Amino acid sequence: MTVGVPLGRDLSLTIVGREDTRSVQLSCSPVYGTHPRAADACAALYPAQGDPARVRPSWMGCPRIYDPVTASATGMWDGQYIQYRRTFSNECDMHAATGPVFDF
Template sequence: MGKAVTPQSLSSPQWAGPASLIQPPPQPGPPWSHPDPPRPGPTWRPDPPRPPHPGPTWRPDPPRPGPTWRPDPPRPPWPDPPRPPWPDPRPPRPPWPPHPGPTQGWPKELTLTVAKTSVPPFRPRVVRLRCDPPYGSHPRAAEACALLNRAQGDPDRIRARQEFCRRDYDPVKATATGVWNRRPIRYERTFSNPCVMRNATGAVFSF
């Protein structure tokens, strides 16, 4: 049997281990006499002020010249091609036979009327014409008498003029009543517009 180990035996020199395993009891240190010396403050310093920025180097673009567009010159009016004259559906009438005997001093008086037949109807215009010598309320009595003398007082026998007229529908009604060299005259006709009437009768109904 081996020898028993007791606390006294452990304190003997033969059981002494390395010095690192045997720690002495803590010794009380010297009493604290003063704090740590103050540490120097930070060495950071604010940056020096920067000079002001010279501002942006952008500059506006120079003004551009205006547009070179110019309006087109005015164009001449579109030419309206000439239209053929309005055909007269009536057959030509034979001339009046010569009147026997002298006609000097016989009456040549007509009452001429022009009225528009549109709705509402306009008030008709009425003039009186007397020839040899020409006078009356007709504004172109001399021209009207010259045409009626060649047509022997019948407006339907006046030679129509060949002038261009628009085909606008504005009907007018022309009438002539009276006496010409002791012969009664009764004329009535409706035209499509005043221009056609003036081409057919000349100055007789131009008032």
């Protein structure tokens, strides 16, 4: 590896709900892809080293409605393989836990 050459920071993100499936591509070095809030998602992922499970959660008052969604991320971040999958009780809970990462 050559010093100064950035390793990839590329993720495929998917949300599966009861009635739909949404997917985007996100690259954070440089920031681009099909994610509508790519810069915000990358900003949340940088301190988490690309792992959505390590994104700092925000406090949100979410309704106690059961409408499950499964969020998943796969890809590479600085040479490390990222594989994340978690089912949340609803989209609000997902956004509270992952911030802008799955906001698409």
